[in-house]
Amino acid sequence: MVDLLGFERRVALRFLAEGRMQTLLIVVGVAAGVAVVAFITALISGLQSSTLEKTLGAQAHVTLRAPDDTVAPARAPEPGVATLEQTQPRAQRSRTIVNWQALLPLLEATPKVAAVSPMVSGAALAQRGEASKAIAVAGVDLDRYDRIVGLRGKLVAGEARLGPGEAVIGRELADDLGVRVGDRLVVVTGPTSDAFRVTALVDLGVRELNRRTVLVPLRAAQSLLALPGGATTIDLVLDDVWAAQALADELAARLPYEVESWQQANAQLVSALDAQTVSTRLIRTVVLIVVVLGIASVLVVSVVQKRREIGILRAMGATRAQMQRVFLLQGLVVGGLGSVLGVLLAAGLVAAFVAFVRGSDGQPLFAITLQPGLGLRVAAIATLCGVLAAVAPARRAAGLDPAEAIRM
Amino acid sequence: MRDGPVTDDRARAVGAAPLIELDGVRKSYNAGRPNEAEVLHGLSLRIDPGEFVALIGPSGSGKSTLLNILGLLERSTAGRYRLLGEETSGLDDDATTRLRRRAIGFVFQFHHLLPAFSALENVTLPALMREGRVGSAALRRARDLLGAVGLGEAMHKRPGELSGGMQQRVAIARALALQPPLVLADEPTGNLDRQASDEVFALLRRMHAEQRTTFLVVTHDPRLAERCDRIVELVDGRIERDGPRSG
Numbered sequence: 001m002v003d004l005l006g007f008e009r010r011v012a013l014r015f016l017a018e019g020r021m022q023t024l025l026i027v028v029g030v031a032a033g034v035a036v037v038a039f040i041t042a043l044i045s046g047l048q049s050s051t052l053e054k055t056l057g058a059q060a061h062v063t064l065r066a067p068d069d070t071v072a073p074a075r076a077p078e079p080g081v082a083t084l085e086q087t088q089p090r091a092q093r094s095r096t097i098v099n100w101q102a103l104l105p106l107l108e109a110t111p112k113v114a115a116v117s118p119m120v121s122g123a124a125l126a127q128r129g130e131a132s133k134a135i136a137v138a139g140v141d142l143d144r145y146d147r148i149v150g151l152r153g154k155l156v157a158g159e160a161r162l163g164p165g166e167a168v169i170g171r172e173l174a175d176d177l178g179v180r181v182g183d184r185l186v187v188v189t190g191p192t193s194d195a196f197r198v199t200a201l202v203d204l205g206v207r208e209l210n211r212r213t214v215l216v217p218l219r220a221a222q223s224l225l226a227l228p229g230g231a232t233t234i235d236l237v238l239d240d241v242w243a244a245q246a247l248a249d250e251l252a253a254r255l256p257y258e259v260e261s262w263q264q265a266n267a268q269l270v271s272a273l274d275a276q277t278v279s280t281r282l283i284r285t286v287v288l289i290v291v292v293l294g295i296a297s298v299l300v301v302s303v304v305q306k307r308r309e310i311g312i313l314r315a316m317g318a319t320r321a322q323m324q325r326v327f328l329l330q331g332l333v334v335g336g337l338g339s340v341l342g343v344l345l346a347a348g349l350v351a352a353f354v355a356f357v358r359g360s361d362g363q364p365l366f367a368i369t370l371q372p373g374l375g376l377r378v379a380a381i382a383t384l385c386g387v388l389a390a391v392a393p394a395r396r397a398a399g400l401d402p403a404e405a406i407r408m
Numbered sequence: 409m410r411d412g413p414v415t416d417d418r419a420r421a422v423g424a425a426p427l428i429e430l431d432g433v434r435k436s437y438n439a440g441r442p443n444e445a446e447v448l449h450g451l452s453l454r455i456d457p458g459e460f461v462a463l464i465g466p467s468g469s470g471k472s473t474l475l476n477i478l479g480l481l482e483r484s485t486a487g488r489y490r491l492l493g494e495e496t497s498g499l500d501d502d503a504t505t506r507l508r509r510r511a512i513g514f515v516f517q518f519h520h521l522l523p524a525f526s527a528l529e530n531v532t533l534p535a536l537m538r539e540g541r542v543g544s545a546a547l548r549r550a551r552d553l554l555g556a557v558g559l560g561e562a563m564h565k566r567p568g569e570l571s572g573g574m575q576q577r578v579a580i581a582r583a584l585a586l587q588p589p590l591v592l593a594d595e596p597t598g599n600l601d602r603q604a605s606d607e608v609f610a611l612l613r614r615m616h617a618e619q620r621t622t623f624l625v626v627t628h629d630p631r632l633a634e635r636c637d638r639i640v641e642l643v644d645g646r647i648e649r650d651g652p653r654s655g
Contacts, residue, residue: 004540005540006536006539006540006541007533007536007537007540010536014522014524014525015524017524018523018524308520309522309523311520312516312520312521312522313522313533313537314505315479315481315508315514316509316514316533316534316537316582317505317506317508317509317510317534317537317538318505318537319501319502319505319506320501320502320505321502322537402481403476403481403482406481406516406520
């Protein structure tokens with residue numbers, strides 16, 4: 001039985017072993033390249049995940065709200081008639097989303113939507129004794145809202161509960177007002193006010209939010225903000241955060257509401273993340289190009305050095321295709337070996353990063369892991385690059401005139 | 409010492425198909441350019457199975473070019489070349505390579521062994537190339553051949569560890585590995601001292617006798633040419649003499 005690539009494999013490995021210093025250097029070069037690509041990808045991925053987690057930890061992926069009040073022109077423009085008009089924009093009041101209760105099941109049934117939560121929110125003052133702080137009061141259904149921001153996971157004290165007359169407040173606000181779990185505070189909105197007992201303190205991950213957030217039952221907020229039965233926003237979270245913009249566009253086209261994705265709400269952050277992603281891709285591409293050029297240059301030199309051997313093999317009956325495969329296999333071996341070593345090196349770098357790089361609080365800066373899928377992907381790409389790098393040298397080897405090569 | 413004639417015109421006499429048949433073969437370099445040079449001028453030659461032929465001639469007479477054409481390493485510019493009854497001019501590169509692998513063993517002046525492979529591996533290379541593996545039969549034959557050329561003890565050494573004469577014996581064993589009907593030897597003793605030359609040439613004759621393979625040996629050495637059964641002399645790209653050795 002013919003052993004697949006037996007000849008090519010034997011000759012390729014022997015050629016590589018013969019120039020072992022050259023082979024070692026290029027394998028180390030490929031390993032370094034693969035390690036850089038894998039490590040930087042894991043690092044940036046960890047950094048972006050951490051940034052997104054912090055940003056979206058207290059934020060919906062898509063938010064629906066009632067459209068702004070606008071001023072309709074008194075008279076429709078007529079052709080041929082010049083109209084001078086000056087429009088004073090209207091002051092925006094809190095408005096409810098019309099028929100929001102009917103909208104909830106519709107949104108819940110939308111593909112990719114993981115949770116839906118209505119909210120009534122507005123500005124207010126929180127008072128306790130002589131202390132008074134400007135806050136954002138938000139009326140929510142606790143279970144639904146928990147699915148949006150994972151509130152129960154952010155508790156620092158107390159028990160997450162929002163019964164009538166109960167409130168959950170941010171940690172910094174509690175400090176500012178001198179409030180502890182079980183204490184009462186008063187929330188004032190214009191002429192209306194209401195007293196709440198604090199059942200829990202939360203850390204939403206952003207100091208300013210912790211300083212302003214007061215969560216109360218939906219009904220209480222409706223009453224405080226004079227929106228009986230209303231909801232000012234509907235928050236959505238999705239299974240995939242990156243699907244938010246597409247879904248927001250789709251909902252905006254279908255529904256008569258203002259729809260905003262988290263990307264629109266955090267445009268600067270998204271730009272920064274995009275810039276980071278592009279830079280990472282650029283670095284990865286450059287490194288891979290260097291890897292390809294490195295392998296190619298070593299193999300080109302090898303073709304020149306092995307010119308006579310190639311001529312002998314061709315004279316002995318090796319076909320052009322066989323010679324081509326000898327060099328393609330060398331690329332494959334160098335790329336594959338370098339990839340395996342590179343992924344191991346990257347895993348070591350990740351472990352070192354986690355062990356030694358810490359924030360001022362002594363905790364790891366952010367979670368970074370080298371996922372097996374990423375390692376395999378990088379290794380596969382680098383191995384493929386090894387083969388691609390070998391294409392030109394292999395063609396050159398196959399194209400050698402055996403008579404001329406032997407005469408040398 | 410002179411080796412006795414092992415083959416004669418028996419094959420031709422009984423009308424066997426020729427192994428090699430050249431008819432009006434020409435070879436030009438830089439064809440179609442102002443510096444075109446024709447080095448072979450319409451050669452016709454027939455070599456039958458089992459012959460031991462010397463190809464002699466002064467430097468520049470076209471011996472190496474003719475050998476390359478016979479070895480399917482170069483193509484003629486005009487004329488016909490039939491090897492084993494197969495017309496070679498219409499073959500593509502792959503078919504030419506396959507025919508070369510099947511029909512021809514090479515022994516070069518400078519041994520041309522692969523330095524990264526042991527003597528045994530060099531001899532098993534043709535089988536590895538053809539089958540993708542070295543089967544037990546191929547391995548046995550390689551060992552036998554190396555034993556026959558006196559290198560049974562040195563078969564695991566690499567070429568760099570062997571003397572020039574020993575390397576040339578390995579090359580002869582390798583040329584015979586696949587039992588080709590034709591062995592082309594280009595100055596096989598040209599790089600050896602007199603004693604080693606004699607030994608190697610005697611080995612060629614012995615292999616010819618044992619393996620029944622046709623040998624075409626290019627040599628500058630008239631002493632060695634006289635130990636061949638037939639001598640073809642090439643001068644300025646033309647065959648000046650073709651006949652049995654003198655005496």
